[in-house]
Amino acid sequence: MSTTPIAAPAPPSERLPVTLPQLAEKKRLGEPIVMVTAYDFPSAQVAEAAGVDVVLVGDSGAMTVLGYPSTVPVSVQEMLMLCAAARRGLRTPLLVADLPFGSYEASNEQAIATAQRFVKEAGADAVKLEGGGSSVERARALVAAGIPVMGHVGLTPQTATALGGYRAQGRTAQRAHDVARDALALQEAGCFAVVFEAIPAAVAQALMERMEVPVIGIGAGASTDGQVLVFHDLLGIREGVGARFVKRYADLQAEMTAGVRAYTEDVRTRRFPGPDHTYSIDPDELERFRALLG
Ligand code: KIV
Numbered sequence: 290m291s292t293t294p295i296a297a298p299a300p301p302s303e304r305l306p307v308t309l310p311q312l313a314e315k316k317r318l319g320e321p322i323v324m325v326t327a328y329d330f331p332s333a334q335v336a337e338a339a340g341v342d343v344v345l346v347g348d349s350g351a352m353t354v355l356g357y358p359s360t361v362p363v364s365v366q367e368m369l370m371l372c373a374a375a376r377r378g379l380r381t382p383l384l385v386a387d388l389p390f391g392s393y394e395a396s397n398e399q400a401i402a403t404a405q406r407f408v409k410e411a412g413a414d415a416v417k418l419e420g421g422g423s424s425v426e427r428a429r430a431l432v433a434a435g436i437p438v439m440g441h442v443g444l445t446p447q448t449a450t451a452l453g454g455y456r457a458q459g460r461t462a463q464r465a466h467d468v469a470r471d472a473l474a475l476q477e478a479g480c481f482a483v484v485f486e487a488i489p490a491a492v493a494q495a496l497m498e499r500m501e502v503p504v505i506g507i508g509a510g511a512s513t514d515g516q517v518l519v520f521h522d523l524l525g526i527r528e529g530v531g532a533r534f535v536k537r538y539a540d541l542q543a544e545m546t547a548g549v550r551a552y553t554e555d556v557r558t559r560r561f562p563g564p565d566h567t568y569s570i571d572p573d574e575l576e577r578f579r580a581l582l583g
Contacts (some may be wrong), residue, residue: 307342307383309415309437309481315342315514316503322515324385324505325523328354328371332520333378341382343505345417345517346372348387348447353521360446363389365403369411376412385439386413390447393418397430404436415481419445421471425478432479440475442468443509444487455532457508459488469496476502484517485509487534508534 315322324343327333328350336344350371351363372386386407393400400418407413415437418424428438443458452458459465465488472483482503485493490510497504497512506513518535521527525540555561570578 304340304381306381309383312342312383312482312503322503322505324515324517326350326353326517326520327375327378328520329374330378333375336382336520337379342515343517344375344379344382344384346375346384346386346411346413347417347519348389349519351389353519353527359449361390365389365392365406369406372407372411372413383414384412385415385417386411388416388418393427394423397427400427400431401434401436404431404434408436415439417441417484419447421467421474425471425474428475428480429478438478438480439505440472440478440480440483441486442471442475442483442488443485457487457489459492465489465492465495468492469499472496472504473499476500485513487532508532 312322322343323341324345325336325339325341326345326347326349327336328346333344346368348360348363348368350368351357351360354371355363355367357363368386368389372384376384388400388403388407392403404416407416416431417439418427418431419441421442424440428440431438444452444455446455449455459468468485468488469492472485475483480502482505483500485496485504485506487508490512493504493506493509494512497514500514503514505515505517507517522531522535523538525537526542526545528542531537552561
């Protein structure tokens with residue numbers, strides 16, 4: 290990834306929608322690609338205003354906004370609702386939707402039918418699926434059906450149990466080779482980009498020499514073409530410290546709690562609502578109203 294300073298981004302009103310060729314061009318020019326997750330209208334509006342390139346309606350939303358213990362239980366219907374809400378808050382970033390666990394693995398037909406729903410019903414520009422193996426064949430079928438696909442290798446949370454838990458992948462030569470095999474197969478299948486999650490920086494760097502499509506890293510070091518973070522992780526809208534690769538830019542959970550606590554105290558002590566928060570009525574009208582009430 291280039292360290293050359295780049296020009297300040299255009300103001301939101303002047304930006305044009307991000308396209309797949311633009312992402313490829315960014316890779317060619319060494320301009321970092323910025324991706325963030327969003328799961329609803331306000332988080333998408335924030336991503337839009339901040340000028341990110343790609344918004345991912347990640348199935349991490351299962352945990353961050355729906356409160357599931359993992360990404361596995363989230364349904365297509367739930368993901369469609371999150372994606373459609375994010376779509377309404379976006380104008381320029383490319384919108385990628387995660388295909389949830391169980392919605393694409395069984396067959397190419399299942400994958401195409403699910404992905405088409407995300408495009409037609411929820412306005413996604415592209416879909417993301419996890420892993421190598423049969424996912425490579427699914428990716429190829431989706432691309433042939435005209436649906437842009439982002440791959441995802443390394444730590445793939447939908448199959449975290451099979452990977453031995455939420456832990457870094459590719460930490461032995463053989464496991465790093467497995468990650469490389471999957472990434473290259475997804476690239477060859479026509480994915481327009483691939484996510485590398487939680488792999489050693491040196492493994493990612495070695496693999497970058499073979500990657501012709503943009504690679505978006507999360508916990509994969511600084512050599513990838515772009516970075517992605519989960520909205521709630523980077524803004525601190527969740528409890529706990531999160532994974533090693535998370536950098537926190539705000540502590541909104543604490544700010545939101547303080548705000549709601551102050552409101553609670555104001556209501557209980559009758560400091561809220563005050564005169565500024567109430568509507569008036571003409572005194573004559575009020576008098577007539579009292580008379581009507583009897
Ligand atoms: O679901 C998600 O948020 C993701 C990112 C971590 C890449 O897949």
